[in-house]
Amino acid sequence: MNIRENIRPGGRSARVQASVHEAVRGLLSTMDRSDVTIPLIAAKAGVTPSTIYRRWGDLQELLADVAVERLRPDAPPKDTGSARTDLTQWAEQYADEMASGPGRAMIRDVLSSVAIDSRNAGKCCGYTREQVQVIAERARDRGEDFPNVETVIDKLVAPIMYRILFDDVPPNSEKVLALVERLLPQQR
Amino acid sequence: MNIRENIRPGGRSARVQASVHEAVRGLLSTMDRSDVTIPLIAAKAGVTPSTIYRRWGDLQELLADVAVERLRPDAPPKDTGSARTDLTQWAEQYADEMASGPGRAMIRDVLSSVAIDSRNAGKCCGYTREQVQVIAERARDRGEDFPNVETVIDKLVAPIMYRILFDDVPPNSEKVLALVERLLPQQR
DNA sequence: GATCTAAAAGCAAATTATTTGCTTTAGCGT
DNA sequence: ACGCTAAAGCAAATAATTTGCTTTTAGATC
Numbered sequence: 001m002n003i004r005e006n007i008r009p010g011g012r013s014a015r016v017q018a019s020v021h022e023a024v025r026g027l028l029s030t031m032d033r034s035d036v037t038i039p040l041i042a043a044k045a046g047v048t049p050s051t052i053y054r055r056w057g058d059l060q061e062l063l064a065d066v067a068v069e070r071l072r073p074d075a076p077p078k079d080t081g082s083a084r085t086d087l088t089q090w091a092e093q094y095a096d097e098m099a100s101g102p103g104r105a106m107i108r109d110v111l112s113s114v115a116i117d118s119r120n121a122g123k124c125c126g127y128t129r130e131q132v133q134v135i136a137e138r139a140r141d142r143g144e145d146f147p148n149v150e151t152v153i154d155k156l157v158a159p160i161m162y163r164i165l166f167d168d169v170p171p172n173s174e175k176v177l178a179l180v181e182r183l184l185p186q187q188r
Numbered sequence: 189m190n191i192r193e194n195i196r197p198g199g200r201s202a203r204v205q206a207s208v209h210e211a212v213r214g215l216l217s218t219m220d221r222s223d224v225t226i227p228l229i230a231a232k233a234g235v236t237p238s239t240i241y242r243r244w245g246d247l248q249e250l251l252a253d254v255a256v257e258r259l260r261p262d263a264p265p266k267d268t269g270s271a272r273t274d275l276t277q278w279a280e281q282y283a284d285e286m287a288s289g290p291g292r293a294m295i296r297d298v299l300s301s302v303a304i305d306s307r308n309a310g311k312c313c314g315y316t317r318e319q320v321q322v323i324a325e326r327a328r329d330r331g332e333d334f335p336n337v338e339t340v341i342d343k344l345v346a347p348i349m350y351r352i353l354f355d356d357v358p359p360n361s362e363k364v365l366a367l368v369e370r371l372l373p374q375q376r
Numbered sequence: 377g378a379t380c381t382a383a384a385a386g387c388a389a390a391t392t393a394t395t396t397g398c399t400t401t402a403g404c405g406t
Numbered sequence: 407a408c409g410c411t412a413a414a415g416c417a418a419a420t421a422a423t424t425t426g427c428t429t430t431t432a433g434a435t436c
Contacts (some may be wrong), residue, residue, distance in 0.1 A: 012431060013384070025401050053423065055384085111353060112300040118356070123425065125354035154367070158350035159342040165299060166313035166349075168306070172214070200402060201413065227393065236415050241394065243413085 064113030252301030
């Protein structure tokens with residue numbers, strides 16, 4: 001029910017969390033998500049089901065917890081020399097990752113858990129903001145014009161995500177390019 | 189597992205569906221969603237649990253099915269005399285409804301079920317498109333300039349929905365107004 | 377370094393939800 | 407009216423979840 005923050009690293013809690021997360025990742029990669037159950041995860045993680053129930057409450061919370069971890073970017077956006085190309089490359093990768101089967105599943109997991117713990121979706125949004133922020137700061141350092149981060153969210157990130165979540169047709173490379181064009185209109 | 193389309197109206201199936209839906213709506217209005225279970229719904233609907241399991245598969249699918257119904261607009265957008273005001277009023281109402289507690293819960297229900305039946309999210313998106321389409325056609329009939337529907341989705345609907353789903357701060361009236369301004373720049 | 381403590385994990389019994397095979401019912405076409 | 411089929415009911419079997427209690431363990435204190 002309550003996913004604790006601030007687990008001291010190296011303690012027993014941390015070990016349990018790590019093995020449970022790993023078990024979840026392993027199972028999700030092997031089998032259909034609808035066949036993944038808490039008793040199964042517990043067995044694979046070498047832990048009692050009640051431990052998982054007490055720590056996470058239910059499967060959705062646990063999946064959300066794992067998904068948030070996996071949605072955290074592992075590196076800042078690549079520096080390609082200009083804001084336009086930085087943003088284009090970042091957005092294309094973002095769209096691809098999120099539109100992929102596992103990407104969509106992770107987003108759904110994160111959103112499903114919001115009822116109980118609304119921090120999850122906010123975290124994802126935060127990761128995205130940070131990435132855009134990095135591109136924005138680089139642009140500023142180069143002396144380029146660049147819209148503020150919220151504008152980028154509205155005009156680029158939001159349409160990508162909306163299409164992925166609600167539309168049958170996830171945004172392809174052309175679509176992403178068109179969105180970036182609208183956002184950074186003047187070609188030098 | 190499979191939610192059937194084309195249930196002949198007036199048949200037994202239709203009656204069961206209606207009483208189950210009504211039971212769900214009733215329970216959701218009374219109690220916390222995490223306390224709503226299939227056996228409970230079944231009892232309230234005067235139906236066996238196994239009927240629900242066989243027709244809907246699980247609670248998420250059933251909740252999604254009910255949510256899609258409730259997200260269907262019951263009337264076309266009001267005709268206020270101009271595209272700008274039509275769109276503004278429609279968008280403000282849309283944002284309010286979706287950002288409300290029940291609205292967010294319904295969106296989440298719909299999105300959670302996508303794994304098994306991806307038609308649900310598409311339907312919602314479809315309803316929105318239809319509403320915007322109506323506004324667009326009225327604008328055309330009046331001889332007003334109006335962007336195409338996909339542009340409205342990208343620049344207005346998507347940011348609203350993104351903020352609702354991922355951000356802590358759902359879009360207020362000012363924010364919606366600003367988005368409409370960006371979409372229909374010239375005041376006239 | 378031994379001891380105490382509190383938080384978290386294990387265990388197992390009780391409860392509750394889900395699945396399933398089989399039977400019954402109701403609506404539809406003839 | 408009669409039969410056929412799809413869906414509903416029923417109940418037993420299985421599986422998941424909750425819960426009270428016990429045990430373990432990491433960290434704090436002496």
